[in-house]
Amino acid sequence: MDAGRMSQLTPDIAADVVAAACTKGAGEIAEALSRVLDAPATVEVGSATTFAEGDVPADWNGPGLLIAMIVGEQSAVAILSEGSGLLPEWYKNPDPTGESRLMTLAQEFGMLLLPEALMPSDSKAGRVANVGQSLARGAANWPLAHVPLAIQVGDKQGVLYVAWPIGKTTELFDAPAEAPGNGAATTADSPPQDEASYVPVFDGEDRFGALPAYARSLLRIDLTVRVALAHKRQRSDDILGLGPGQIIQFNKSCDEMLDLMVGHQKVAKGEAVKVGDKFGLRITSIVLPEERFHNVGP
Incomplete structure (x- = not known):
């Protein structure tokens, strides 16, 4: 496929989406889903086709999980x-760990389902109250190209649809309800907000929106992130004597977690995972900054 056709999310990339999903393996897609569905899943990739605006699955007129993989101006x-019937109950109101699981799934989907030339620049995930209305808000470009993925979890079956293009990603997800005292008046004519109808969408940028401009500018600084397997100190003459075939033994078990480093600071621990044909790290715990105490007495 030529570069011009690959520069945008158009119905023409349907064959590439299917090829990417098949090449990278339905098994890996199933593994990613299993971690969110809390049960082993199998996936069968279907044939690419399109939906007309009035001819979509009936259950899209209801709530569901929406994962947006953003590529340029579209997603x-x-x-x-x-x-x-496949989604777990926790996804409706996820805690921070649940939000992280959904975000990880979105990142994995971006690498497993889209062609390499269309790797997402960002991802969002969350529950929406009505899938059809969300697509309408997101300015879905009809006919909507899609690839169905048949999912089997035990005796339950369902279909996950990968669809595109969406023009307004920011409009896809439900807006948060106004909290009392934030200027939203409640009257006898207006029904109370259903607190369970809104599920926070994990979006790193929104979490820092209240910061002053000078502080937000610091968030655009690029930092080096690396994964450390192990480390040890050795004498200089031992290092100079290293050569091909030699093995360096570390005082670390093969079962121990890897360290995620930002600069020289350890920020998290995780386990190595394979995402497509790439290496990744699944975060298992966050490392709190080391506390330092100084004597302030005389």
């Missing part, structure tokens, strides 16, 4: 409706 979305 592709992965849709799994609650009507499938």
Whole structure:
């Protein structure tokens, strides 16, 4: 496929999406889903086709999980409706760990489902109250190209749709309800907000929106992130004597977690994972900064 056609999310890339999913393996997609669905899943990739605006699955007229994979000005979305019966209860109101699991799934999907030339620059994930209305807000470009992925979890079956293009990613997800005292008046004519209807969308940029401009500018600084397997100190003459075939033994078990470093600071621990044909790190715990105490007495 030529570079011009690959520069945008158009229906023409349907064959490439299917090829990417098949090449990188339905098994890896199933593994990523299994970690969110809390049960082993199998996936079968279907044939690419399109949906007309009035001819979409009936359960899109209801709630579901929406994962947006943002490419330039557009995005592709992965849709799994609650009507499938596959989604776990926790996804409706995820805690920080749940939000991280959804975000990890979105990142994995971006690498597993889209062609390499269209790797997402960002991802968002969360529950929406009505899939069809969300697509309408997101300015879905009809006919909507899609690839169905048949999912089997035990005796339950469902279909996850990968669809594109979406023009307004920021409009896809439900807006948060106004909290009392924030200027939203409640009257007898207006029904109370259903607190369970809004699920926070994990979006790193929104979490820091309240910071002053000078502080937000610091968030755009690029930092080197690296994964450390192990380390040890050796004498200089031992290092100079290293050569091909020699083995360096570390005082670390093969079962121990790897360290995620930012600069010289350890920020998290995790385990190595394979995402497509790339290496990744699944975060298992966050490392709190080391406390330092200074004597302030005389």
